[in-house]
Amino acid sequence: MSDYEEKHNVVIACKSKGYLISNLIDQFDKDIFQVNQISSMAMINKISESTQAYVLYLEEELLEDSQLLIYIRDKATEEGIPLFVVGDPMEIESIRNTFSSDLVAREFKRPVNIKDVVNEIHKYLLEHVGIERKIILAVDDSGVMLNSIKNWLGDKYQVLLADSGMMAVKSITITRPDLIILDYEMPVVDGRQVLAMIRSERDFADIPVIFLTGRQDKESIMDVLDLKPDGYLLKTMKPYAVRQYIDEFFNKRDAQLKSNLLRKS
């Protein structure tokens, strides 16, 4: 999601200001979420009308602030906003009278991996709140590669898979992706031919294509670049690097689209 689109608001109720809470806030994808921490009733003006999730980060002090807890419970109930709870088993047990189980979307019992907590919340919101995800079509004849790409990018993007060039062309006619990650070397119809097919169809010609190549020598990379793809990824790249590359690709592209729109208006 680009900066000019509305972000999704998440409110975290927590009294402490330690490393764990900053880590929790940091783990949310800033391109998609606006995260605010509130620690008292004096801060409820930070709760946006468009809040889409509440996270209760339980500790002793928060449990003592029944006014704040009840306020959040009522807001979540009235507006049907999902509520997530992080705490140790005793703490979670102690709020059961205030927060009925049907109000709590997910509970995370300590000890927890904060990254897993955020991934779960991310996933829940993507599935239930209708956050629009960009669609990536990954094309590769290797199921190992396709499944890996889905694993690397699937929590943030909707990843469609095609295991052949022909399957890719068919898929594009059904669902237009925002980006195609295309293997260069495939049997029957290779990446070069798939790209040529896409570029020759007026309706699809502007879909960005990033090549995925296992070949790292200069000559091979020049061959790939001659086809004028929108980028290329090496199969030897680590997952975080692939993810960063794709995120940056979309950020740049969205910024460019925004500037084109502003120029036209």
Added chain:
Amino acid sequence: MAYNTDELNVQEGLEYSMDNVDFYKEILETYMEETTDQIKQMDEYLAAGNMPEYATLVHAVKSGSRLIGAAALGEDAFALEQKSKADDIDFVRANHDNLKAHVDVVFEAIRGYIAEIS
């Protein structure tokens, strides 16, 4: 360790699986199925002397092997990829069975690892 760690670097494979052991296990199973099919097809292409198609398949074996953490097998596949692209069928004929034997060793390591985590 009940499996050959020289042939299967689990730490590296897990890195490509975002440290998710369940997912890594799935990927290993997919890899074994897929590589078995690829080797069968490579047998046929080699018998027919079709080096371009052989090269495409051995390239896929190379990429898949590297992704699961079987770098040594990836290197063998890479050598065959280079030679098949250069249409050096004699080299491919002389080394194809070695690649198959190496695949079996990696499969054995995978089975050992899966048994260990199950």
